[in-house]
Amino acid sequence: MESIEQQTQTYRVEGFSCANCAKTFENNVKELPSVTGAKVNFGASKITVSGDVSIEALEKAGAFEGLKLSADGMKKAKTTTEVKETLPWYKQYETELFGLVFLVLGVVxxxxxxxxxxxxxxxxxxxxxxxxxxxxxxxxxxxxxxTFDMRTLMTVAVLGGVLIGEWLEVGIVVMLFRVSELLESYSMDKARQSIASLVNMAPTQAQIRRSSGDEIVEVSEIQIGDVMVVKPGEKLAMDGVVIEGTSLINQAAITGESMPEEKSPGDDVYAGTLNTDALLFVEVTKRIEDTTLQKIIHLVEEAQGEKAPAERFIDAFAKVYTPIIMLISVLVMVLPPLMFNQEFSTWFYQGLAILIVGCPCALVVSTPISIVSAIGNAAKRGVLIKGGIHLETLGRINAIAFDKTGTLTKGEPFVTDIVTMNGVSETDVFRIVYSLEKDTTHPLAKALTIKAENHIDTTTSLPLKAITALPGRGIKGESEGITYTVESPKRLIGDLSPTTGEQIQALEHKGKTVVVVTKDTEILAYMAIADEVHENARETLRQLHNLGVKKTVMLTGDNHRAALDIGNRLGIDDVQSELLPEDKLTVIEDLTTTYTNVAMVGDGVNDAPAMAKASVGIAMGAKGTDTALETADMALMADDLTLLPFAVKLSRKSLRIIKANVTFSLLIKLVALLLVIPGWLTLWIAIVSDIGATLLVSLNSMRLMKVKP
Known part of the structure; x- marks a missing residue:
């Protein structure tokens, strides 16, 4: 039987009005007797609870805010807020209008x-x-x-206003504070919309082909191996592989790319994507909770809940700041009457105004709205940033290292030349190559395998054993006591004739990668392989330099001449070639020493050590790649390098906006506090300054939703 500590459940929460309220709710839940742990994700409006507890008990813990909870499912149910938005505006704000009417009557x-x-x-x-x-x-x-937070300060201020008979100002202050709460709630809802749109992207049902005929099935009941019937104009409900039909699929939900991609039998397709023009039959390959779209949604929601360094600093600062404001307020109330024989009621009023102006609303909301807006915008456009810390770090990047194959190049190399030695036939060479490379996933191995398949009967391959990868060099295997290899020519330089060596160098000078096929010590042939560079790679590097990236580096295991040719064509600053995986790690360490913040762009698997060492690891073309989604700090879902400058631009703008928000929030507090000296600060000026600051930082943060590639 599962222990209480092991029971973990995530719930969607409706009704948060501010980040402080979310923290209060988290603390209340932690105090429940059967709960062993709780964590609120304010950005995603969720709470994860460890322990045996009912929704009713959780809602009781959130009763102070009128919170409503529901189990976190794959498809988000319509919340009370969303239902409310369908009502006429006067129905949405009945309570506020009722209170306003009585306030107006009070003014009269x-x-x-x-x-x-x-x-x-x-x-x-x-x-x-x-x-x-x-x-x-x-x-x-x-x-x-x-416990001192903004609501404590407001309550004390209102009670004080009542004691000295400032009824009208008390009413105005409460009304304006309610407006402030509505503005903050509206801002966070807007910031969350991009993720809400992802949640609702995939259909909840699909047409499944059965032996008895087609039937509509809920996605939760669809099994791996079921066949979906997807008509033109319909969205796919599940991940799968096309088994019949050819059609254009709009994959914007996954990659952010609006141009449709042609899919035919054998191609992978993803939940949430749109079939545009022909009937498809798709075999389901993943359950609903494991689809690429659900993984993206989960990772983005987790990212929005992960506090950025700036947010953690503000949280810590607010804990000290609020008690200090309370102390200043008391001193303003007490010192002038006691030490300078001033009117007590005047300075008591000024102290109350300080409590209100000291509310850290704008300061607390300044960072989370920025983080949620930026991460949500990035996800909508096919860039997955897995947390505020990575968003901030990317904004400070000074150097970027790129893996060559599949990142700066298309990763679809092809054999351009083959030269055999000593009368050996191409058929025999390709039989050896196919036998060694057929089960290898490296792009160069795939190119060699495809070429070999076009030249031989694959059923006649050699029965090789002890097939072993040669890191950074190639691969070897044995058959009947003979060792066969396909490897880089650099180890064999002494065994090559001068003519052969010159011919290999000539091919490498053209930017091609050369491999040599050997049988024991005998060289049988050499082949040249080329890979096309991404057409937008040069422009991407130019944009990165314009954004302030000081150094771009290409890392590759290829020979130096081939790597240098590609580097020159791309205009990259530095080329590091003939590298083993551990060498790439060393390069990243050296770059970090010089440039502090370094990003590494790779495929998320082969470059994992270097990506882990970098300040930000970026996976390229991660759609459907579980490993890349899990291991990288950031993922470009499509094979589109132009998304990288967009991500850097968005991150740097986020940093600027967060700094501007914090500075402005503190500055407006300071200005309002200075009004105490001549005695000009009033309760309504205090609350208007607080609301104005909250509104401005919210609107400033929401600009991040408009940043485009």
Missing amino acids: SSVMSGQSHPMTALLVLISSLVLGYQLFKIGLKNLTRL
């Missing part, structure tokens, strides 16, 4: 009868209780626990 009563009149007080009190019930409920509870 104040004009006619004075602020201290009982009717004015009653009307404002009703308005404040309607609009600020949750505020006071949490604030008073925090006071009893000596």
